[in-house]
Amino acid sequence: MATDPEHRQITVVGAGILGLWQALVLARAGHRVRLIDASAEPFAASASRLAGAMLAPGCESDGAPEIRDFGEQGLAYWRALYPRLVNAGSLVVAAPRDQAEAARFARATAPPQTLDAAGLAALEPALDGRFAAAFYFPDEAHMATPDAMAFLLDAARAAGADIALGERWAGSASTPGIVVDCRGFAAQDMLPDLRGVRGERILIRTRELQLTRPVRLLHPRHPLYVVPWSGDRFLVGATVLESEDAGPISVRSALELLGAAYALHPAFGEAEILETGAGIRPSFPDNLPRVEIRDGGRHILVNGAYRHGFLLAPVLAHAVAAHLAAGTPHPLVRLT
Numbered sequence: 418m419a420t421d422p423e424h425r426q427i428t429v430v431g432a433g434i435l436g437l438w439q440a441l442v443l444a445r446a447g448h449r450v451r452l453i454d455a456s457a458e459p460f461a462a463s464a465s466r467l468a469g470a471m472l473a474p475g476c477e478s479d480g481a482p483e484i485r486d487f488g489e490q491g492l493a494y495w496r497a498l499y500p501r502l503v504n505a506g507s508l509v510v511a512a513p514r515d516q517a518e519a520a521r522f523a524r525a526t527a528p529p530q531t532l533d534a535a536g537l538a539a540l541e542p543a544l545d546g547r548f549a550a551a552f553y554f555p556d557e558a559h560m561a562t563p564d565a566m567a568f569l570l571d572a573a574r575a576a577g578a579d580i581a582l583g584e585r586w587a588g589s590a591s592t593p594g595i596v597v598d599c600r601g602f603a604a605q606d607m608l609p610d611l612r613g614v615r616g617e618r619i620l621i622r623t624r625e626l627q628l629t630r631p632v633r634l635l636h637p638r639h640p641l642y643v644v645p646w647s648g649d650r651f652l653v654g655a656t657v658l659e660s661e662d663a664g665p666i667s668v669r670s671a672l673e674l675l676g677a678a679y680a681l682h683p684a685f686g687e688a689e690i691l692e693t694g695a696g697i698r699p700s701f702p703d704n705l706p707r708v709e710i711r712d713g714g715r716h717i718l719v720n721g722a723y724r725h726g727f728l729l730a731p732v733l734a735h736a737v738a739a740h741l742a743a744g745t746p747h748p749l750v751r752l753t
Contacts, residue, residue: 424448425741426594429578430586432456433463434726435706435719435733436599437569442734443597444576446742452573457583460566464601464696467618469644469654470562470727471631473507475554477725479525481704484725487732487749492558494731499560499568505630506555508541510548512680518635519552528552543626543682559631561646565727589716597737598718602661602699608709608720613661613697616724617670618654621678623688626651634681641677650691653678657724666693698723708737708750 424447429440432454440452456462472495474488495502509528511519523531530553538545540553574580589596598604605611628651634641644652656670671693678685701707701721706729709718717740719733732749739745 427451427597428453428586428592428594429597429599430454431463431599431601431603432459432570432582433465433599433601434468434566434569434730435465435601435722436597437566437573438730438734439597439599439719439737440573440578441569441576442731442738443741444573444578446738448741449594450573450578451581452578453581453584453586455583455585459570459582460563464616464698465566465726466562467616467655467694467696468562468727469618469631469642469652470560470565471507471642471644472502472558472560472728473554473631474728475526475528475557476507476509476633477728479522480724483705484728488725488728491728491730491732492556494735495558498572498731499565501564501568502558502560503630504558506553507557507559507631507633508537509552509554509633509635510537510544510550510681511635513549515635515637518637522635523552526552529554529556541628541630541632543628543684544632547682559644560727562652589712595714595741596716598716599720601720601722602697604699604718604720607718610701611720612659612700612702614700614723615656615658615660615662615695616654616698617656617658617666617674617693617695618652619666619671619674619690620650620652620692620694621685621688621690622648622650623684624649625684625687626682632681634677636677639673639677641674641681643678643681651678651685651688661697663697664695666695670695698726706733706749708733708740708747710740710750710752714741
């Protein structure tokens with residue numbers, strides 16, 4: 418089936434960031450695509466809606482070196498598609514007591530630039546006098562999560578995909594054609610090594626502070642990122658907890674996130690809390706996503722995004738499209 422050039426009937430299950438990119442790329446390739454999701458309200462039940470939506474292959478290579486190369490591809494796909502991407506780079510800072518963590522991070526990621534206090538102040542005046550040094554990744558980007566997801570849904574529809582929200586998937590046996598399964602943690606029954614990693618974040622608003630780009634505050638236990646959105650809003654995240662509890666954000670986590678934000682800049686102490694959220698990131702043991710081709714190509718599972726869903730979703734979508742077109746191998750694709 419993988420080498421059959423005929424355009425196929427494809428059902429993409431799950432309208433999170435992985436499913437949205439799959440539906441868009443496959444529809445643009447000429448396949449007859451139907452994107453279904455159990456939630457009638459777009460993205461309401463998707464863990465993707467809670468993401469920081471940073472495209473930061475350099476910063477994220479801290480946890481897995483492979484992320485740098487794959488992530489640079491993903492960033493290029495986003496830049497070619499999304500007009501509201503903010504290409505302002507990323508900053509990484511650390512408190513004086515956490516300089517050992519900063520040194521470890523630098524060894525793991527090889528930052529392109531190291532700024533002194535004056536260089537940091539020139540780049541982000543709001544952080545003048547706050548930190549003695551910073552790592553700067555100029556070729557990184559970010560976006561507002563809900564806007565980007567809505568754009569992808571509209572783009573998939575414009576490419577010819579049939580969008581069916583509020584529809585539950587009955588299983589591959591009753592679904593004609595090919596199934597591309599992007600259900601995230603809900604697919605744990607088919608992927609026994611999939612685990613849940615809980616992430617929590619807070620959306621706040623303040624007019625007392627202006628940031629141009631995401632800022633990460635290193636910490637051995639609770640690294641923090643702050644992502645500027647329009648309308649004086651900032652996304653503050655995110656915990657990384659080995660837990661499959663999808664309940665509301667805990668008091669402990671809220672205190673840690675807000676305390677870290679205050680440590681980044683005291684102006685956050687007067688910010689309004691607009692929204693809190695918690696979700697389960699589907700993750701494999703190596704924290705890298707993968708594509709599994711099953712049943713002779715009839716069932717394709719795309720899962721395990723961990724913290725890298727926005728960054729790697731386009732890479733996974735193009736890998737699936739290349740497999741369907743010509744059986745093209747890819748390091749993140751497995752034939753089982």
